[in-house]
Amino acid sequence: MKRRGRRSSDDPSLPVVSLVGRPNVGKSSLFNRLVGGQPALVEDEPGVTRDRRYAVCDWEGARFRLADTGGLDPSAGGILGAMRSQTLRAVEEAAVLILVLDVKEGITPVDEAVAQVLRRTGKPVLLAANKVDSATREPSMGEVFRLGFAQVFAVSATHGRGVGDLLDATVAALGGAATPAQPSEPGDQMDAEAEDEAGPISLAFVGKPNVGKSSLVNRLLGEERVLVHDQPGTTRDPIDTPFRWQGREFLLVDTAGLRRRRAIDTLTEAVSAKMARDQLARADVVALVIDAQNGATAEDAKLASFIEESGRAALMVINKSDLCRRAEIDQKVAAVREELGFMAWAPVVVTSAVTGRGAGEIPRVAAEVFEQWCRRVPTSELNKHFEEIVTRRPPPAGPGGRYVRLYYITQAQVRPPSFFVSTNYPAAVGFPYRRYLVNQLRDIYGFEGSPLRLVLRAHQGKKPGRKAG
Numbered sequence: 001m002k003r004r005g006r007r008s009s010d011d012p013s014l015p016v017v018s019l020v021g022r023p024n025v026g027k028s029s030l031f032n033r034l035v036g037g038q039p040a041l042v043e044d045e046p047g048v049t050r051d052r053r054y055a056v057c058d059w060e061g062a063r064f065r066l067a068d069t070g071g072l073d074p075s076a077g078g079i080l081g082a083m084r085s086q087t088l089r090a091v092e093e094a095a096v097l098i099l100v101l102d103v104k105e106g107i108t109p110v111d112e113a114v115a116q117v118l119r120r121t122g123k124p125v126l127l128a129a130n131k132v133d134s135a136t137r138e139p140s141m142g143e144v145f146r147l148g149f150a151q152v153f154a155v156s157a158t159h160g161r162g163v164g165d166l167l168d169a170t171v172a173a174l175g176g177a178a179t180p181a182q183p184s185e186p187g188d189q190m191d192a193e194a195e196d197e198a199g200p201i202s203l204a205f206v207g208k209p210n211v212g213k214s215s216l217v218n219r220l221l222g223e224e225r226v227l228v229h230d231q232p233g234t235t236r237d238p239i240d241t242p243f244r245w246q247g248r249e250f251l252l253v254d255t256a257g258l259r260r261r262r263a264i265d266t267l268t269e270a271v272s273a274k275m276a277r278d279q280l281a282r283a284d285v286v287a288l289v290i291d292a293q294n295g296a297t298a299e300d301a302k303l304a305s306f307i308e309e310s311g312r313a314a315l316m317v318i319n320k321s322d323l324c325r326r327a328e329i330d331q332k333v334a335a336v337r338e339e340l341g342f343m344a345w346a347p348v349v350v351t352s353a354v355t356g357r358g359a360g361e362i363p364r365v366a367a368e369v370f371e372q373w374c375r376r377v378p379t380s381e382l383n384k385h386f387e388e389i390v391t392r393r394p395p396p397a398g399p400g401g402r403y404v405r406l407y408y409i410t411q412a413q414v415r416p417p418s419f420f421v422s423t424n425y426p427a428a429v430g431f432p433y434r435r436y437l438v439n440q441l442r443d444i445y446g447f448e449g450s451p452l453r454l455v456l457r458a459h460q461g462k463k464p465g466r467k468a469g
């Protein structure tokens with residue numbers, strides 16, 4: 001079991017993780033278990049029967065504020081209305097949502113309604129199936145999976161079962177939302193997908209020293225078409241620079257750090273890796289800048305693996321093209337593609353910060369990959385293709401010739417697009433077959449510039465319409 005450190009201070013700048021759920025599922029018990037007796041800051045909210053509580057949670061070095069969404073607003077019109085208003089408030093402030101369910105009582109229509117609201121937000125949602133006090137209760141989890149979320153955790157708030165896994169997943173999900181979301185109108189929140197796409201795109205430039213990151217940034221910020229403005233409230237952080245490109249708002253992540261790092265030329269590999277990771281945590285889209293003359297090196301491969309791991313949308317920028325002969329460029333691009341083959345999903349842009357060639361392609365392509373990263377494919381549409389994909393090439397049999405069945409697929413998350421495939425035998429579906437599924441999804445839907453995640457989940461029963469093997 002990992003150690004958990006705790007901070008007594010409250011810090012409003014930390015991202016918020018909200019516990020959501022109907023009364024009596026065990027939200028407050030889980031809150032107490034997750035924060036481990038840490039004193040909570042209680043906020044009064046008029047018209048609610050219970051106060052909202054916050055406490056800072058530290059897990060494996062990551063910090064966030066856990067919120068117990070508190071009581072229901074009795075004026076909101078029945079339990080469904082009350083749940084909706086409570087959920088809206090939680091969604092509004094949270095970077096990650098934990099939907100708490102009671103497996104003893106089972107899934108109720110109120111749970112389903114709340115799940116649907118959460119699904120539409122585009123924010124990471126983890127399901128905590130509570131009151132799984134012992135393994136004997138795990139079979140009743142089937143119902144929970146049917147809600148269609150990939151991340152399901154069997155927990156017991158009273159016994160502490162599964163709580164470490166839930167915290168690990170929370171921290172992993174925060175990786176994508178470590179920066180608090182931009183404030184926006186509460187009424188817009190239920191349509192978070194559309195809203196996210198309308199907000200600024202956080203763009204980070206990463207790459208080895210001297211590949212031309214600062215020069216490219218300066219060129220982008222210095223172009224006449226680009227408006228640099230430092231309006232209060234438009235920056236998340238003083239070192240991020242907002243800019244507009246052809247009507248699209250961007251936020252250049254850590255522009256100051258880029259300039260600062262230029263001044264320091266002896267960074268240990270560990271320090272620069274940490275810096276890159278911090279930058280990735282705050283970005284939506286990453287531009288990996290590579291020097292055209294030197295091509296991709298082991299260091300670039302390492303950065304590319306951080307990007308893949310972080311789940312960010314990405315493009316590769318091959319800079320200093322002015323130093324190569326025109327005929328050489330295609331070869332250079334092909335060589336980089338070969339070296340960084342595992343990032344084949346990322347489009348390539350060829351630039352020269354000196355002549356300005358291709359620099360404008362960076363924000364254009366960044367906006368495109370961002371869109372793919374936020375894209376959601378409806379379940380019915382996915383399953384229509386899934387049937388064909390599986391029929392064309394069924395999964396290989398498991399050990400002992402056991403049939404492997406894939407029942408259905410749902411897209412559980414966006415940013416990055418994450419798919420949940422239900423099967424009778426997750427362990428038997430090996431890497432080559434998973435890759436086949438991902439490649440097929442890419443063939444059909446593109447998702448260019450976005451990594452894809454695929455999670456296989458055990459499911460006993462059959463789903464209507466899906467038969468394979």
Ligand code: GDP
Nearest residue numbers: 022023024025026027028029130131156157158
């Ligand atoms: P909330 O209204 O969602 O905040 O729920 P509470 O935390 O107040 O818990 C409601 C009831 O469920 C209480 O009687 C708890 O003791 C009980 N409870 C909470 N978590 C668990 C659990 O993991 N296992 C069992 N068996 N009971 C639990």
Ligand code: GDP
Nearest residue numbers: 209210211212213214215319320321352353354
């Ligand atoms: P950073 O460390 O990645 O931020 O790289 P810099 O932007 O500081 O650039 C390092 C050096 O490469 C500087 O001397 C730049 O003038 C030069 N440089 C950057 N981009 C280009 C380019 O496209 N073509 C050429 N010829 N030189 C470049």
